Amino acid sequence: MIERRKEDADSRFLKEIEFVASLGAEFTESIELDETLRNTTLRVMEHLDAQAASVFLLNPQGTHLICRFCAGPIDVTGLSIPFGKGILSRAMIKNSLQTVLDVTSDEDFNQAVDVTTNFVTRSILCAPLAMKGKPFGAIEIINKTGPSPLFTTKEGRLLSALSSLAAFAIHHARMTEERLAQEALRQEIALAGQIQRSLLPKDPAPNFPLFGINVPAQEISGDFYSHLLLPDGRIAFSLGDVSGKGIRASMLMSKTISLFQCLCKTHLQPGRLLAAINDEVIETSSHGMFVTMIAGLYDPQDQLVVFANAGHLPPILRQADGVFVNFDADMPPLGILGGIEFADEFVALQGGSLYLYSDGVTEAGGEQELGDAGLKTMINAFSSYPLALRLRRMVEQLKAGSQPLNDDITLLTIEAPAHTHLASLNYPADPACLKDMRHRVRQLVTDAGGSESITEAIVVALNEACMNVIQHGYQGDAEQEYELQVAYNKNRNVMVFELLDHAPRVDPARIKSRSLDDVRPGGLGVHFIGELMDEMAFCEPPPGYGNLLHMSVRLDKQTPLEMP
The missing domain is CATH 3.30.565.10 (Histidine kinase-like ATPase, C-terminal domain)
Incomplete structure (x- = not known):
């Protein structure tokens, strides 16, 4: 008789080991969090002969425990319990198994769920889910359904062992999801950057009177520039900067440059063009975002530039004799106020060069920012270079510092080929x-x-x-x-x-x-x-x-x- 009981005990022990091993193998193969939670809950509930089981995870703020998966007669998925109250929180705070054979005698038992659902909770086993000694959730099984109505010490030890495996599997699945989310975000950012770059103009022919460069500080840029040859021989141009960073700024930048490329063909006065773009931006922009922008037309026949400025840095004109001329800018950016009229300003190049730029240019240089005076000095230093090479050399110098760029760099220059x-x-x-x-x-x-x-x-x-x-x-x-x-x-x-x-x-x-x-x-x-x-x-x-x-x-x- 003793030998038979010993054989039965050994057999049950081997089955427990096999169960733990098989469940551990399943956990290792599972990389999806929901699948891991489902497998954990169902297998544990089935093996321990429980009426119900659930997994609760602490929210990122650390204020509530949220039911991520449950099994049994009542679905409480999504149930939120304030952390610090109840048996689940106690298991996490003490970081130890909690065995409650009669919930009516436990002052931490929350009867609200039973009252709401008419479910009757009699007993609970609850084990913390922890990584490196830091609990992030708990797994509980409710109401033993086997021949004995009470959970045993052996079942408690088994749940503790399974909770350790489950914690590792859940942590692994979470990390995998985060990596996948980060990779998806990286791909979205890369795609946004590709879309942005496709909207920027290609390098024009060497004798073209406009040339621009955009250097993003990160994968995507809030700066933009554009130029477009119109049927009457004039050239429409723009340069702008979207407030903020990230995907939203990238989307607003793409929308603004697309609006310019579409509307500049019919709105041949820069002030009216900016007013039309402003109305469109106001309709859809959110989160307080806005766009500073210059738009204009250049006529190669008489070297006349007409432009309007919506809150952007004023252009700099370097005259043929080397004298610099600045222009006032007192209108608000696009996307703030509707119904604004933007004034047109006329500039005769007469052999000079008109420079448009973003604040990433004048703010380059780290603690010793380039500033307006530094930009003029740089323009003079490279004034003898051909247009495209001149801007490339200027950008090279702006990037030459040991510190990474704090902001996007965008330059656009207009001059008559001489x-x-x-x-x-x-x-x-x-x-x-x-x-x-x-x-x-x-x-x-x-x-x-x-x-x-x-x-x-x-x-x-x-x-x-x-x-x-x-x-x-x-x-x-x-x-x-x-x-x-x-x-x-x-x-x-x-x-x-x-x-x-x-x-x-x-x-x-x-x-x-x-x-x-x-x-x-x-x-x-x-x-x-x-x-x-x-x-x-x-x-x-x-x-x-x-x-x-x-x-x-x-x-x-x-x-x-x-x-x-």
């Missing part, structure tokens, strides 16, 4: 004609004031560029032709070259240069072009041409051969 066309050189794709090309270019650069060193470097670079067209573009077909356009910008002391051909379209990514130390034919001119030119880019060619290679260089630039 290039004087010098020559259009047309040649057959015959290497023998390169001698005349070199002679003509040498004379043009010298007449513009280029030194012997810069002149010869330019001649070498252009000779190789033309040879690449002959050899690689036309495959030696001497019946083909190419064209070299030469211009000079006196204000900036810059030579501009545009090489046009009728060859198949070039993939710039496949063009590679090699070191000067690698002395053999081919590829050397590509090195010179990359090292010498301030700008070198394959641009969209005019109709009828295959490729357009744009190059520009300042005549006061040190050449590769002069560098130490």
Whole structure:
């Protein structure tokens, strides 16, 4: 008899071990919190012969216990119990198993649920759910239904063991959910950033009178700029900054720039355009968000700019003589007051440059902010550079500090190209004609004031560029032709070259240069072009041409051969 009881006890013990092991394996495989809670509750209730079971988790504020899953005749999912009261809280506070064989004799038992649901609670086992000794919830089983109406010490120990496994599984599922949520948020932010970047204009042709740059401080930006060529030849432009950060600011930025691109085609007065955008923003903006924005039109024929300002930093005009002119800005941002009329302001460039910028520009530099005066100093320092290169160099300097950017950087500059066309050189794709090309270019650069060193470097670079067209573009077909356009910008002391051909379209990514130390034919001119030119880019060619290679260089630039 004793041996049989021992065998029965051993058998029950093995079953308990197998149950704990199998439940632990299920918990390990489960990564969804709801599934983990469901498995925990049902399996524990079934194995311990309970009438009901539930899992309560502490809310993030630590003020209430919330029922996340329950099983049994009464559904109390979502039930909220103030933390600090009741048997659940007692189990967590003491971080130990609570065995209540008769709830009527326990002053912490809350009868409200029984009164409301007509359920009768007789006895409770309640174990805390804890990680590293810190409880975050509790699991309880109610009313033993087996042959014995009371929970035993052994069942209490089993629940304590199972609660430890369940706590780990719930914690793991929670962390997984948080990681997934963070990854989803990261993907949403990345997508918002992609959408934003797609709304910004692509780099225009080199001689286009506007150029802009946007550098987000984070994945998404609250700054924006845009420009659009209108059918009458004028160019609509805008630059703005949305209040706040994050996804909401990104959405308002995307909406504002889309409104501008749509409405600027019919609202040809900047003040009325801003008024129309303002009305649209007011209808849908929330959380006190607003937009500071400048919108305007530029007429390349008479170099006239007309713009309106809605609470943005005033533009800076650098006149052709180097004198700076500021403009007052006294109108409120978009999205604050409806029915506002925004005044138009007129600026004659007359060879000058108009700079629009966000506060991320003047506030760059950490404790030593750039400020308005610093921006003007920087503009002067790079004034001799071609437009696109000038803004890129300014942004490089703004980012050069050891501290990360505190705010987005956005710059937009408008100026009339001051290039004087010098020559259009047309040649057959015959290497023998390169001698005349070199002679003509040498004379043009010298007449513009280029030194012997810069002149010869330019001649070498252009000779190789033309040879690449002959050899690689036309495959030696001497019946083909190419064209070299030469211009000079006196204000900036810059030579501009545009090489046009009728060859198949070039993939710039496949063009590679090699070191000067690698002395053999081919590829050397590509090195010179990359090292010498301030700008070198394959641009969209005019109709009828295959490729357009744009190059520009300042005549006061040190050449590769002069560098130490």
